[in-house]
Amino acid sequence: xxxxxxxxxxxxxxxxxxxxxxxxxxxxxxxxxxxxxxxxxxxxxxxxxxxxxxxxxxxxxxxxxxxxxxxxxxxxxxxxxxxxxxxxxxxxxxxxxxxxxxxxxxxxxxxxxxxxxxxxxxxxxxxxxxxxxxxxxxxxxxxxxxxxxxx
Amino acid sequence: xxxxxxxxxxxxxxxxxxxxxxxxxxxxxxxxxxxxxxxxxxxxxxxxxxxxxxxxxxxxxxxxxxxxxxxxxxxxxxxxxxxxxxxxxxxxxxxxxxxxxxxxxxxxxxxxxxxxxxx
Numbered sequence: 576x577x578x579x580x581x582x583x584x585x586x587x588x589x590x591x592x593x594x595x596x597x598x599x600x601x602x603x604x605x606x607x608x609x610x611x612x613x614x615x616x617x618x619x620x621x622x623x624x625x626x627x628x629x630x631x632x633x634x635x636x637x638x639x640x641x642x643x644x645x646x647x648x649x650x651x652x653x654x655x656x657x658x659x660x661x662x663x664x665x666x667x668x669x670x671x672x673x674x675x676x677x678x679x680x681x682x683x684x685x686x687x688x689x690x691x692x693x694x695x696x697x698x699x700x701x702x703x704x705x706x707x708x709x710x711x712x713x714x715x716x717x718x719x720x721x722x723x724x725x726x
Numbered sequence: 727x728x729x730x731x732x733x734x735x736x737x738x739x740x741x742x743x744x745x746x747x748x749x750x751x752x753x754x755x756x757x758x759x760x761x762x763x764x765x766x767x768x769x770x771x772x773x774x775x776x777x778x779x780x781x782x783x784x785x786x787x788x789x790x791x792x793x794x795x796x797x798x799x800x801x802x803x804x805x806x807x808x809x810x811x812x813x814x815x816x817x818x819x820x821x822x823x824x825x826x827x828x829x830x831x832x833x834x835x836x837x838x839x840x841x842x843x844x845x
Contacts, residue, residue, distance in 0.1 A: 604758055620799040623791060637788055657783065658763045661746060661770075662756040669747035670817035670825055673810055674836050680807055680843075687799035694798075702842030706807060709835030712828060720824035 597666070601718050604663045605675055611656035613682045617690060619649030624691065667718040674713035681707045728797055735789040736809045742782035743813055745775045747821055807840045 622645030628636045640646050663672055684703045687693040695703075753769060756762055770776045786806075794802045814833040818825040825833075 607758060616799065619791070620794050620802075623795045626795070629795070637791065640791065653787065655763075657780075658766045659758050661750055661766050662758045662762060664747045664750040665753055665756040668817065668823045669743055669821060670814045670823045670829055670833070672747075673743065673813050673817075674829075674833050677807055677810070677836055680839075683799055691799055699801075699843050702839040705839030705842060706836050707839075709832045709837075709839060712832030712835060714832075716826060716829045716832070717824075 598718065601663070601667050604659060604666065605672075608656055608659045608663060608676055609679045609682065611652050611659060612676075612679050613686060615649045615652030615656060616679075616683055617649075617686045618645045618652065620687070620691060622646035622649060668720055671713060671716065671718045674710045677706050677710040728793065731789050731793045732805050732808065735786050735793065735806055736812070738782045738786035738789065739806065739809045740812050740816065742779040742786060743809070744816055744820060745779035745782070747817070749773050749776045749779070751821070801843065805840065805843065807836060807843075810840070811837045 622643045623640065626640050626643055626646070628639065641650060660672070660676075681703050684695050684699065688695045749769075750756070753773075756766055770780060790802065790806065793805075810833050814825060814830065817823045
């Protein structure tokens with residue numbers, strides 16, 4: 576019988592493990608991005624719907640709106656989400672990131688219905704479900720096809 | 727008016743995403759820890775194309791602000807997903823990403839969802 580210590584290291588298993596770890600990292604960053612974006616969307620929509628002035632081409636109402644605490648929180652969440660998404664784009668393809676993060680659209684419909692009491696029609700729910708399934712299909716593909724430098 | 731706002735938002739998003747993806751591929755893998763996010767913020771100030779992409783995102787954001795004030799959130803957010811098909815196409819052409827049949831089908835299903843949501 577062969578001595579196990581003389582066998583070469585399982586290179587395939589190690590490569591598989593590091594690929595799995597990279598996928599987990601990408602999934603965690605996707606979830607972080609979706610959470611930040613959903614919180615930002617809800618807060619911004621709440622702030623804007625309760626803002627007394629109507630938006631136009633003039634910049635002043637936008638600047639005023641930014642001082643509303645809900646709008647300000649939403650902007651803060653968006654800035655963090657932007658940085659997290661940039662990190663995500665350094666790990667995965669654009670054609671992977673964009674549809675996979677679309678799961679946030681399902682969350683937006685749910686939050687809009689729950690917190691803003693918006694009416695979501697059956698057609699819109701079907702559309703949102705399609706977005707979800709399309710995103711899941713893209714999510715099952717290789718997350719990076721162009722390679723990339725590690726840092 | 728609402729479709730004009732959606733159009734401006736989508737075009738600005740597509741340009742911002744392409745530029746950002748191109749620059750981030752060049753920059754290499756980044757971390758989402760506090761120090762990594764600080765490094766990313768510094769990177770934005772150093773790269774001209776990233777600054778242009780941030781400007782496009784700002785245009786997209788302010789258009790979204792105007793849209794969300796008059797339209798339901800459950801319309802405004804999914805309608806912005808109209809950029810998906812254009813971005814998938816340009817990711818293959820400009821960024822040389824491999825768009826396999828499964829990824830293309832997924833992006834197409836997402837687009838159908840967007841049409842239903844906006845209809």
